[in-house]
Amino acid sequence: MQTPQEMAQALSRAGLRMTGPRRAVAEMLLERDGQFTAEELLAESRSRGLGIGRATIFRSLELLGRLNLVERIDLPSGEHAYLLCEPEHHHHVICSRCGRADAFAMEDRALPERLEQIARATGYRIDAHRLEVYGVCPDCQANAHPMGSDA
């Protein structure tokens, strides 16, 4: 998703309505383009005086998830976060320091092949998969404590 309009279109395609609160949520998301939690959005909504309730934040995120405009991911810590995405590619590298997330689509031939191998090896019929990659983004590497002090 790049603009609130995209959300509006997706909503109307689904017979749903574009509303003030939903647009506000979309705008908050678009300003971030990294990962974010429901809590953060709620805080921002409050500090900006947008007057959007907790429930609406969660409901909007869930809706956006169903529309494939955001993806909900589970951090290794067990926390939930959401990130913007385009309906097509569905893998992300997530920075463990700052939370920035980048999608990678690349020539995604290897993974499907691998999944087929897995299917053959295990006998499962494969329906879905999730690949999440964690690391440190270029900016955080540059700003890292320079002496290798990892603490």
Place this chain on the structure above:
Amino acid sequence: MQTPQEMAQALSRAGLRMTGPRRAVAEMLLERDGQFTAEELLAESRSRGLGIGRATIFRSLELLGRLNLVERIDLPSGEHAYLLCEPEHHHHVICSRCGRADAFAMEDRALPERLEQIARATGYRIDAHRLEVYGVCPDCQANAHPMGSDA
């Protein structure tokens, strides 16, 4: 993990103690070898009259996670489940019908390569990744409603 002894060893290596409740948890896990939730273990502990408390179940699972003997996964639904694993290979196919999980180690050359590609393409330093594959296991395929009725 194949036996409670493995847990005992890992514990003592870490300067921790093998106790009755921990052994009992280990035994419950070993009897399942698919995926399970903390809640299920608690229920089993109760129905067997083992007298192991909620807190101990959670604490043991967390501990086993740190020892790399179980892995905590997040189902697409957002629920948490745990599954036994060996410290080496860390990918699983999970059956969405019965919850069985199987590990696949196979010639795992493709994924590391791919991660390097991702690192190059995105500039991230990659530290960790999670790949979870969901599908229907052989048994459930065999026992599926035979007429293709997916309901």
Place this chain on the structure above:
DNA sequence: GTTTTTGCAAACCATTTGCAGGGTC
């Protein structure tokens, strides 16, 4: 004997829900 672990119950936290009022198509 010292230190870790346990069980209980209460605390916690993120997320969900019921419902009456307000907004959208």
Place this chain on the structure above:
DNA sequence: GACCCTGCAAATGGTTTGCAAAAAC
């Protein structure tokens, strides 16, 4: 004008925590 959506606050459900008693080393 009918139906969808929102906000609030209370309910929920899974997970964590404080503490005194019990177990392991």
